[in-house]
Amino acid sequence: MGVEVDFEKISEEISTSIENLAPEKKRFYKVTTPSLGPSVVRNIEAITTGLKYVIKPMRITIDYPRQVLEQPPWYRGMFRLLENVCIGCSLCDIICPSDAIRMVLNPEKKKRPVINWGRCIFCYYCVDICPVEAFDTTTIHDMAFDKYEDMLTNLEEFTKDPREKDPSKGAMRMRIKFDEKRGFVYEPTGKKNGGG
Numbered sequence: 001m002g003v004e005v006d007f008e009k010i011s012e013e014i015s016t017s018i019e020n021l022a023p024e025k026k027r028f029y030k031v032t033t034p035s036l037g038p039s040v041v042r043n044i045e046a047i048t049t050g051l052k053y054v055i056k057p058m059r060i061t062i063d064y065p066r067q068v069l070e071q072p073p074w075y076r077g078m079f080r081l082l083e084n085v086c087i088g089c090s091l092c093d094i095i096c097p098s099d100a101i102r103m104v105l106n107p108e109k110k111k112r113p114v115i116n117w118g119r120c121i122f123c124y125y126c127v128d129i130c131p132v133e134a135f136d137t138t139t140i141h142d143m144a145f146d147k148y149e150d151m152l153t154n155l156e157e158f159t160k161d162p163r164e165k166d167p168s169k170g171a172m173r174m175r176i177k178f179d180e181k182r183g184f185v186y187e188p189t190g191k192k193n194g195g196g
Contacts, residue, residue, distance in 0.1 A: 092126035
């Protein structure tokens, strides 16, 4: 009992019925494979670029903390209060957008600001609005604290110069320079960082 199946006839019938159902079958079913030439070339270029950086690395970062970036003089870093200059006007407390500055009484019962470094966003509104320039600014920005309580200063701590605790003291100062081939590169300034 053998049943003979004519596969050619079935295949022809299926093709005819598909043509009758979807006369625009070429538009919907035609799949063209993209030429492999340009994509293969791009992949090879990407691999060679990667290998070039493995063989001859192009450093885009500095070796912190042995090297530090030299900040411009107008850089907004940590600052301190010059207590003998401050008149206690509270403008710094009023203008602070992050509510980092609070006024406290000093031993002579005069109002003086203290800062919470955890809240400070270094906008320098307090420095800019001070009518007597009672804040001494620095370019130090990389101070670290162990506990949250260490970020809350009292009057004595806020009057200390941040340059004394600069974590990058002794590090080689680096300057950013633009190179046509490599982009931004770092070059030593020849000075060791003494703070500030």
